[in-house]
Amino acid sequence: MSEDRTIGVILDGVPSRCAEGLPLTSLLAARAPGWRASPRAGAPRGMFCGMGLCFECMVEVDGRPARACLETAREGMKIRTATGPGAGS
Amino acid sequence: MSALPRTAEVIVVGGGVVGLATALALAEAGLAPVVVEAKSFGGAVTGGSLAGIGAHMHGLPEYDLMRAACGLWRDLATDTGNPFEYRAQGQIGFILDPRDVASGETWVREERALGADCRMLTPAEASEVEPLLTGPIVAATFAPDTATVNPFLAARTLLRRACEKGARAFEHTPITALTVEDDRIRGVQTASGERIAAAHVVLAAGPWTANLAAMANVALPLVPRQAQCLASVRQPPDTLRRVISAVEDAGGVNSGYTQIQQAQSGQILFNTVTAPTATPPEAKDQIREVPPGFVVESIDMLLRLFPALAQIELLRSWVRFEAVSPDHRFLAGPLPVAGLWVCAGDNGSGYCRALMLGRYMAGRIGGGASLPDALIEQAGRLYDPARFGEVA
Amino acid sequence: MTARLHVDVAVIGAGPGGLAAARAAAEGGARVVCLDLFAAAGGQYHMQPTQPESRFAQTPQVLSGRDAARAARSAGVEILTRTEVFWVAGTEDGGYCLSACQAGAEALSIRATTLVVASGAMERPLPFPGWTLPGVIGAGAAQRLLKTGTGALPVPGKAVLAGSGPFLMAVAQTFAKAGQPLAHFVEYRRPNPRATARLLARHLRKLAEAFGLLRDLRRSGAERHFGHIVTRALGKDRLEAVEIAPIDASGRPDPARVQRIEGVGTLAIGYGFQPVTDVTAALGADHGFDPALGGWHCIVDPATGASSRPGLYAAGEVSGIGGASPARLSGRIAGSHAAAAALGRAAPDAAIVAPLAAELAAARGFARGLAALYPPLPDLPLDLAPDEVLCRCEDVTLAEVRAAVADGARETFAVKMWTRAGMGPCQGRICGAAIAAELRRAGTRPEAAGFNRPHLPLRPTPLPVVRAALAAERGST
């Protein structure tokens, strides 16, 4: 029997539940693998290096720019993406 | 890349914006110059520039020349299809201290008398012109025609155009000796020992110009001054709309300054120096990193003027060296060695002047009419390298 | 508010190299802090799961990492995670001042007498058609998703693992251990079995590991394609299909034998590693270029770990790619010497350090042998379309880079000025290898092309954090 380790986050305005401590890249990619638009072409982008060095996975966490691949899910975290479904709301 | 030529009509030493603009003007005059650059074209102060193109707050004696200089950039943008992001976005001169209002008003009055379109703004008007400018300013000047260019692409455009018109350019080719015989320049020698013979040599090597002139036993009153800048990560377009600069008294380049603007790439570029310190001559080849105090001052000033930017991230910083002359004007013209010329002493705003100076130099060297006579006369007076007395 | 620390030795990176260095320095009597940007110590090799029920929770790699961190802590090391060093400068007294950002928001300023940089490696990304599509990720990123996530890849659809080098097998092993199906395994090289046998015969201790990798590659269920390459990733807004082709005798893919794999959700690519040199390069230490060591790396004296700069030591991948054992050994050596230097001793106990140097030489020898079996690809043997993006941060295309080279750009710096390739948030880490390949095509050797010199800040950092840390460095607030 496993105790409930899920927590609530708000992803692009939508309340969601996920495992505590889950890397945000797992959470975001499960929705869709891209959540940013490239600067000039506006092409879809998502996580690439997974280790904090390419900055392709940028999101906003609680109002601050953050690399999704370095962040882990915490109760009440507000995550905003640039282009993911429901982004901006 | 092709081999170095053995001879040239004119050699331009230095591939920054000033050397490249000179090469372009020489090429347009049919003089087929050879440009030699120690490292990469535009990689020195040219590539670290905010490249503001405007006459506002640059002083009255040079005002007509500055207007002409700005016009040349506008024309070049039109002629080339603007591959270098020329944009007339306007300039705000912010005033934080009530004691500086008078100085802003004087600038505006005097420049208007010369036909400029600038004016004073109240803080409310300023935040209409620049919405995020919500800091505690007491007034501002506004010069709507100040422009900016992309410093890298503008240099590249000059280089390409100069080459199309007959110039030849060589990077990673430092000049290590000047050949002088019978008080006449005969050519230059590169670090790898190659020689190029030429009747004319133009020294346009920014803060290194004095070192080069010394190779021909000419002492030039040019010293390096450290200048630096910070850049944020990309922000949405129109986060900032204008060039934002501090209104200062006519203190010239050695007083404090602030310049803030958003590049077309979206990055916010900003720098503030409140109390400049002297730059040792050897610093230009040694110092590579911004001083911590500069970073603190620059961030404080940015966030004081633009509190809404508090969460943005710093991406990058850089240090460059400008060439400073005693009266804060260029040294442009002949040196006491026949055929040896100088065009340096940018004093921190050489980007704006470059095309005008290039034309002036080409006219002096080639004899053609490259600028209106009145301007040539003014330039001759203001930029004469001999104005500080004996330079040889 | 800025937190401040004063230590004898600061260690950047808490991977195998950094943890070993920190522990050795502490055992040498120094006060030591060890900093890492990830949420848990361990680096790449000892990557720690976040989920207690993870299948990786009890693997030897995870447990040994936990042990290494515990041992460092018991020796007195303070390990600070979620701490990214964004700047390092030399101080007037010959020491170092580090500026770091904690948890993305807090400033930390550290004074250290000596510094060990164990910043590790990253994948050497080589562009290919479609490489920017969401769903195309680094092999290490796939590994991280499996090990630190739920154990399953988050994106539905087939998984394809492609690239070259022994690391690819390690990632296949991760798939097998996670129970995550791997549809295709695409390796550019066909490693010579006899050369492989010879190498293993010289390093018998590696034999079990090698067999384990082969077994798990089979266990992963992947269709194996040796001597193949991914020629294209396809999809509209996300990866949908992948094309692969066999490599012909000239080393290039055979266009007549392209095979398409449909229904792909994840393509993990790994063409080898390159050292993360931002800290050591910013400090101006000498760097060298050697393809067998991953390209640009910090040059150190293997006997001491000392770089060309006094008081600066480097250990692990940053001093040349070699894997976890050289990282650990070089970490112990560098940590011991950094402590001795910080405490004003002539040298650490030779009885401890000398045998390590011999072991390190052997471990490096094995790594060299592996690099010879899987020679790193100098460039990507694929023709890219002119509009293919090389610099992802700034969307700079191949055509733009070629135009800059045609206009006279002869070094990485010049390409950057004229195209913006390398001016974005990653500061050229991702596009550097591709730009170097283009310059090489035009006749500039990588040694002459250079690399993007890092400046303040090494990584994008919020303005208030930069301000607070640097104000502390200046001694005011």
Ligand SMILES: Cc1cc2nc3c(=O)[nH]c(=O)nc-3n(C[C@H](O)[C@H](O)[C@H](O)COP(=O)(O)OP(=O)(O)OC[C@H]3O[C@@H](n4cnc5c(N)ncnc54)[C@H](O)[C@@H]3O)c2cc1C
């Ligand atoms: C942060 C900042 C903001 C600025 N903002 C503005 C602005 O808004 N407006 C404005 O007008 N100006 C501005 N400037 C100043 C402007 O950038 C300079 O005035 C201008 O770039 C000077 O160009 P240059 O060609 O004289 O010098 P450089 O660009 O320094 O060119 C000199 C060249 O000579 C080469 N050289 C040196 N020695 C040798 C040798 N022995 N052989 C061969 N080549 C050699 C060097 O490598 C260098 O490339 C700014 C500068 C900075 C740093």
Ligand SMILES: Cc1cc2nc3c(=O)[nH]c(=O)nc-3n(C[C@H](O)[C@H](O)[C@H](O)COP(=O)(O)OP(=O)(O)OC[C@H]3O[C@@H](n4cnc5c(N)ncnc54)[C@H](O)[C@@H]3O)c2cc1C
């Ligand atoms: C993506 C990837 C996956 C790998 N997977 C494996 C594997 O499964 N098996 C295997 O045998 N080898 C693997 N390797 C090889 C790995 O490099 C070595 O096994 C070993 O981890 C190297 O140890 P290290 O201490 O040199 O570096 P690392 O283990 O990479 O540790 C370096 C640490 O420094 C941190 N760091 C870097 N710069 C800063 C900074 N400025 N501020 C704070 N922290 C910083 C990094 O985040 C990292 O945690 C992998 C390498 C990579 C790049």
Ligand code: FES
């Ligand atoms: S995926 Fe590269 S920084 Fe997060």
